[in-house]
Amino acid sequence: MSDTSALGTERTISQGSSGAAKADPLGTCSPHHEAWRSLARTHAAVSGRLQEALAQAELPPLAWFEMLAAIAASDEERMKMGELAEALVITRGGLTKLVDRLVKAGLIERTFCETDRRVSYATLLPAGAELLEEMVPVVSAELELAFAARLSEHQADDLRVTLDALRGTACNGD
Amino acid sequence: MSDTSALGTERTISQGSSGAAKADPLGTCSPHHEAWRSLARTHAAVSGRLQEALAQAELPPLAWFEMLAAIAASDEERMKMGELAEALVITRGGLTKLVDRLVKAGLIERTFCETDRRVSYATLLPAGAELLEEMVPVVSAELELAFAARLSEHQADDLRVTLDALRGTACNGD
């Protein structure tokens, strides 16, 4: 890939003498912008890597894995639609259709709440748990490749902490 | 949102006594999985925040900003389609259509290479530069809110370095 990491951090040169030299007049090279760009690009890169690995193994897409993993990790192997939408960071409308697909594939099932008839659960079925067990090693292997090869365990943990701090849980409407 | 950070790292309890206690039988709670989840969720959160801010200011979507910023940051205020696709981490097919939209909006222009007639450039137009100048403060402000409020400048820089290392530039086909 093109090496775009030569940044103008030390550029204190005059901005009008060399013609083509950009001196970041807009401020898109601030540390925060840089960090955000790295975040976006790294996410895209890793995500693409995972999707590719799953596709090569003839397994369903990453979103299915995230969903199955989220449900499997919950206490009762079932999750409310709303919680699931938050966990996967997609809209509720999007979730409804994603769940539809998994239901159609026989991996999960819709169950309902006795006490509040508005809520419905996505409940893991045996077939879903089985598929998840097939997907986990593929994802783990790819993650090892991406993480373990380049980051120490301490770094990985540190990264997680920083990212969690960055995400915060701010719900400032505006 | 729901506090899912209570992890089973220290869980050495017997896994069969308490019924509903999950002991991560699949390994989806390894440091690398955790870090990846944080990466995905933080990216989605920040990205959503930026998009929302832009929408509220009645400005074009984030993808347009990324594109304009990438072109503006290049030496000649123009970029080859291929380079642009890599910078934005989307496929070339996707880029063609994204460029189409920006061209239709009068923000950029397609120019061609004299020496190699296969390559075409996306070239910034005055209107695009102007719009970019409107968008930068909105994005910067939102980024400040997300980053500066929660991360020290050193942390932000550290984050960038770690993410860049993680992304690597490995092109291992398979």
Add this chain to the structure above:
DNA sequence: GGTCAATAGTTGTTCTCTCAAGTATTTCTG
């Protein structure tokens, strides 16, 4: 108890991306 707002999910539309195939241009080979 009846009405109104709030909450939980679903549906239809639209947009954008990916994938696979196609065109045009250049480079390599004989």
Add this chain to the structure above:
DNA sequence: CAGAAATACTTGAGAGAACAACTATTGACC
């Protein structure tokens, strides 16, 4: 120089997700 392979980009079809509008259920207030 002709033909094959490689490169750069475009096109068309399909899937996935966001957005807004909708239904159903619950809880609050009079």
